[in-house]
Amino acid sequence: MTPVATPYGLGDASPQSITVHKLTGRNFISWSKSVMMYICGRGKDDFLTGFVPRHDAGDPKLRLWKADNNMVMSWLINSTTPEIGENFLLYDTAKDIWDAAPEAYSCKDNSAELFAIETTLQPLCQGENTVTVYFTKLTQLWRQLDMFEQFYWRCPQDEQRYKAIIEQRRLFKFLLGLNNDLDDVRGRILGTKPLSSL
Incomplete structure (x- = not known):
């Protein structure tokens, strides 16, 4: 699938697996590093950090923001086990998922x-x-x-x-x-x- 130009970088809507490290609940660090590497490589890491704010209703850029946010959300959800992904479906933004993952699955002392x-x-x-x-x-x-x-x-x-x-x-x-x-x-x-x- 051909990348699509957006105001935030190049988008790629392909449903590919972004990492071999699927989040299982016991491998948070390796999962987060490999996912961040992929998403940074696509120029979409600002959606994880919240640097790209959501646009207001009526703003013509809102539609593009939603498309990119949902694409990053799908990358995150597809890089987890079905049980974990099911929970992440309830979140509104990629940043919400990214912030929730370490709280639930990061072991402090490893x-x-x-x-x-x-x-x-x-x-x-x-x-x-x-x-x-x-x-x-x-x-x-x-x-x-x-x-x-x-x-x-x-x-x-x-x-x-x-x-x-x-x-x-x-x-x-x-x-x-x-x-x-x-x-x-x-x-x-x-x-x-x-x-x-x-």
Whole structure:
């Protein structure tokens, strides 16, 4: 379907799935990030933030606003499970849905998600994988951890120091998981001063 020009950007009325991360009630952070990425890419994120206000009755722009708002609402509803989407059908604007989603489905401490990632991460080693595949799997899990772990620092120096500690621990995890036939490489890396980055 051809995008339609509107005052707020390019519209796309296609009923496509906008993300593989459907909101299930237990994956709010990954869902919200992937949905926002899609909607920002379409130039419609102002409908989530409320930056584009609803026009008054009689304003000729109201019809276009409604069309864009309903399109964004349909993207949000179609990116959820049917049970969650059924509830969101009762809202009037995309912003209403966007504001309600974290209240209902965001877990403040993300403990369940963090535990699931750590459960996969801890025993992970190279095994039959190439070094590249092993590293890619580790990196994917570490990025998920970074997404779920949200820290608020009082000073930038503490944040930088923490990141350096995490980087060192991840290097150790990577090296520990390498197969035994790479002991020489592991030893050379550990012998470098300062230690190499991942």
